[in-house]
Amino acid sequence: MNELNTYDVAIVGGGLAGLCLSIQLSRSGFNVILFEKEKFPFHKVCGEYISFECWNFLEELGVPLSDWNPPHIRHLEVTSPSGSLIRHKLSLGGFGISRYKLDAYLAALARKSGATLLENTRVDNIWFSESHFHIQYGSNMCKAKLASGTFGKKSNLDIKLKRKFALKKPAKINNYIGVKYHIKTDFPAEFIALHNFEDGYCGISKVEGDKYCLCYLTTAQNLQRCNNSVKELEQKILRKNPHLDKIFSNAEFLFDTPETIAQISFEKKAQIEHHLLMIGDAAGVIAPLCGNGMSMAMHGSKIAFTQIVPFLQGKISREEMETEYQSEWDGRFKRRLAAGRIIQGLFGRGWVTNWFIRILHPFPKLVEKLIRQTHGEPF
Numbered sequence: 001m002n003e004l005n006t007y008d009v010a011i012v013g014g015g016l017a018g019l020c021l022s023i024q025l026s027r028s029g030f031n032v033i034l035f036e037k038e039k040f041p042f043h044k045v046c047g048e049y050i051s052f053e054c055w056n057f058l059e060e061l062g063v064p065l066s067d068w069n070p071p072h073i074r075h076l077e078v079t080s081p082s083g084s085l086i087r088h089k090l091s092l093g094g095f096g097i098s099r100y101k102l103d104a105y106l107a108a109l110a111r112k113s114g115a116t117l118l119e120n121t122r123v124d125n126i127w128f129s130e131s132h133f134h135i136q137y138g139s140n141m142c143k144a145k146l147a148s149g150t151f152g153k154k155s156n157l158d159i160k161l162k163r164k165f166a167l168k169k170p171a172k173i174n175n176y177i178g179v180k181y182h183i184k185t186d187f188p189a190e191f192i193a194l195h196n197f198e199d200g201y202c203g204i205s206k207v208e209g210d211k212y213c214l215c216y217l218t219t220a221q222n223l224q225r226c227n228n229s230v231k232e233l234e235q236k237i238l239r240k241n242p243h244l245d246k247i248f249s250n251a252e253f254l255f256d257t258p259e260t261i262a263q264i265s266f267e268k269k270a271q272i273e274h275h276l277l278m279i280g281d282a283a284g285v286i287a288p289l290c291g292n293g294m295s296m297a298m299h300g301s302k303i304a305f306t307q308i309v310p311f312l313q314g315k316i317s318r319e320e321m322e323t324e325y326q327s328e329w330d331g332r333f334k335r336r337l338a339a340g341r342i343i344q345g346l347f348g349r350g351w352v353t354n355w356f357i358r359i360l361h362p363f364p365k366l367v368e369k370l371i372r373q374t375h376g377e378p379f
């Protein structure tokens, strides 16, 4: 092994949580290394609807959102598997940008801020001893005073670190799959649609150019019932919803093959493991129908940053930093994740969703209340 440099902070995973944390820390003068196993730019399974909660935060980091002028999404349309529909005005709403564009821009900002960004580099192991983290990647090693796990909903490191949720046997809660396409379709730019089907739901909303993101979540069991064929799943299950049938018949699909991810788990996770501060999906995955996971990943990076700085400056101990981070994380996100789990449980089951939509139809205030449970304030 080649033991290389020692850094103030090592960040494992260059998604939104990792990129935003690396920018904030580098700009404050700390020596940061960030590992990402893929090469930017790249597509990622995600609905690409970003809550307005994080608009100011992204602009402060240097993302020129006002110049990009992304579609502003102010209305939600929900359909049941049989096609009944409700529409609702979103009080806060969101905007649409592809991960391909946003993550690559943040990666460039991270480099410009002085972070060492290693792309195409998977971390194979990480452990804490003698008050430092030791990070192994290929035949290389480095050390850091502090490390953060921003490696998303599923990583080789979950097993390596023997995280409880990753060692559980497959069950409905920890075995979902996600599929994503970019498409061209006829749909109002200010709307996001959430079309339900048996054991899953599919979001559609506009991103940059004339593209829309179509992204769905369903159980691994649903895919198995369709001979593990995404095409068959779409034909036999998704297209039973008349709205999805119309989209799959008329839209132009821009990817040769969809982006997919398997083994998505909504189990509770620990936010600190072996002194690693977990942020974003690595700390807890919110049900995608809440449209809030990206904003939580970025907000989590801001909370972690606030605790990491006094630790690195020697003003608080590691234990104090961890306790503060945990308490802030719980205060901001614990209830949202629980609410998301409950709402997700109500969707996707044929008669439950039909019934739920009929009940909600005359009560817009109730819809608003449900949405509020899964969202926070701008940060």
Ligand SMILES: Cc1cc2nc3c(=O)[nH]c(=O)nc-3n(C[C@H](O)[C@H](O)[C@H](O)COP(=O)(O)OP(=O)(O)OC[C@H]3O[C@@H](n4cnc5c(N)ncnc54)[C@H](O)[C@@H]3O)c2cc1C
Pocket: 012, 013, 014, 015, 016, 017, 018, 035, 036, 037, 038, 045, 046, 047, 048, 049, 050, 051, 121, 122, 123, 124, 150, 151, 152, 153, 154, 155, 156, 157, 177, 178, 179, 203, 215, 216, 217, 264, 279, 280, 281, 282, 286, 288, 291, 292, 293, 294, 295, 297
């Ligand atoms: C189907 C679906 C639809 C969704 N739709 C939305 C939506 O519309 N709006 C919304 O706000 N949220 C949505 N989400 C959630 C959102 O995508 C996530 O919450 C968000 O991406 C979390 O960011 P992150 O930085 O924690 O993780 P990620 O963005 O997943 O980044 C983690 C990174 O770590 C890297 N990595 C993993 N292991 C290693 C390793 N060992 N070494 C180096 N790198 C590693 C990965 O390659 C990855 O790039 C959706 C999720 C799903 C599944």
